[in-house]
Amino acid sequence: MNRFAWLLDRLAYEPRRNGKLALIADYLRTTPDPDRGYALAAMTGGLVFQNAKPGLIRALIAERTDPVLFALSYDYVGDLSETVALMWPARHGANDVPHLPDVVAGLRNSGKTELPRLIASWLDALDETGRWALLKLITGALRIGVSARLAKTAAASLGGVAPDEVEQVWHGLEPPYAALFAWLEGRGPRPEATDPAPFRPVMLSHAIEDGDFEKLDASEFAAEWKWDGIRVQAVAGTRADGSRTVRLYSRTGEDIGAAFPDLTEALTQDGALDGELLVMREGAVQSFNTLQQRLNRKAVTAKMLAEFPAHIRAYDLLADGAEDLRELSYVERRVRLEAFLGRLDDSRFDLSPQIPFAHWKELAAARADPASAGAGGDAEAVEGCMLKRLDSSYLPGRPKGYWYKWKRDARLVDCVLMYAQRGHGKRSSFYSDYTFGVWRVGDTGMDELVPVGKAYFGFTDEELIEIDRYVRKNTENRFGPVREVTHTPSSGLVFEVAFEGLQRSTRHKSGIAMRFPRISRIRWDKPPGEADRIEALEALLPAAN
Secondary structure, X not given: OHHHHHHHHHXXXXXXXXXXXXXXXXXXXXXXXXXXXXXXXXXXXXXXOOOXXXXXXXXXXXXXXXXXXXXXXXXXXXXHHHHHHHHOOOOOOOOOOOOHHHHHHHHHHOOOOOHHHHHHHHHHHOOHHHHHHHHHHHHOOOOOOOOHHHHHHHHHHOOOXXXXXXXXXXXXXXXXXXXXXXXXXXXXXXXXXXXXXXXXOOEOOEEOOOOHHHHOOHHHEEEEEEEOOEEEEEEEEEOOOOOEEEEEEEOOOOEXXXXXXXXXXXXXXXXXXXXXXXXXEOOEEOOHHHHOOOOOOOOOOHHHHHHOOEEEEEEEEEEEOOEEOOOOOHXXXXXXXXXXXXHHOOOXXXXXXXXXXXXXXXXXXXXXXXXXXXXXXXXXXXXXXXXXXXXXXXOOEOOOOOEEEEEOOOOEEEEEEEEEEEOOHHHOOOEEEEEEEEEEEOOOOOEEEEEEEEEOOOOOHHHHHHHHHHHHHOEEEEEOOEEEEOOOOOOOOEEEEEOOEEEEXXXXXXXXXXXXXXXXXXXXXXXXXXXXXXXXXXXOHHHHO
């Protein structure tokens, strides 16, 4: 347990993606089974303990500390695990330091009455870092700046295989992943992908620039609308015994199907759809704010299903039944997608329409007026358009030259939260003033974030509470009243920022400052690495001046 705690502690303070990769890979390489497998499961969200709840932890610390002192400390620290770890009255030597597999077995197998005594005995035996790691494991809130994708990439490096190969077999595996490590280390065969509804790594696009149009032939591309929802995969498959599995994945591979039973129940055809998750009422796409009423929920009520009906506007078909279509061209997959949706014949799924155009000027005109170019009454939900090479296979990651996104001319940019400061007056107890940045290539050749603005409005009171909680749980450093919040390509919080203009600034490291910025929306679904770059803002400077 101590070595796992050491890993989590190092990861929490390591800002660099490559640094995190090296730490995880070294741990997996030098730690025996099954310890490393359970550590990997913890970092990828594969460990869930039914009877271990935050309320249990609060009850344990309440028996050992003054409740007023704990409440004040918790309010200041803002993180339950950290507060309890610091305040727990240690009894070093009272018990043996637990091993990670023993902890996992105890949390899985102990009943509600036995669990408090067991957890208390572990906390007595561990130091502050060990207690913090144990509590993070119990509550399932590691928040150490490591995504599931990053952890799988580190595991893949053990065998020199591509992360996507690990992704392909991942959903058929169970912790502690002995078969996975045997394969990666050349001691066993490649695990069989037994999951009938696996997640498939998504294909992403590049932002198109003005100079790109001169290099690209319009006849080699198709165009689709870029809808303002969240990217998902709806996947269904049937096992040999006839049982079916249906899942709805976010673009990072998280199964969010529990919040969308109206969609999983409607996917009656086996296959894998790639599309945009939306809310539709009376045939019209609703705003992203409306969709947020359905996001991040473990369960939904019948009333919510009726008021916020979910919908998938399909872009692509990755599998038709058990047949993998990703090697086919975009044109071939599009034909198969239309046929698949025809067989499915459910109003909760429809085809994202293509935009007819013969040359780039014609597409530019359509992009400027989506309502007249085929988007109709859904035009307000259009962010721009997507360009896809007709001969492109469905390739994981962000391959160059195949897919491009061309957003509408709006002064909106996706930024990453970097620093937060307490507000004033009614907001004096909340971190409500936010400094955010965009990516650029730093002096070392690596990407870095540089601040471009600060905003303290544009969000609701409910959203403020959520952001405040996030800031407290993801603080890396403190500078007086200012907190530095985790901001790496794989971990952080993305804001869509609206602004009225730009100006050059010598006070900002980026050389750019926003005029009257506000938080347009919170992109809980978007990885920080996909936020915008400084070039996107620099391109707007001539118009802004």
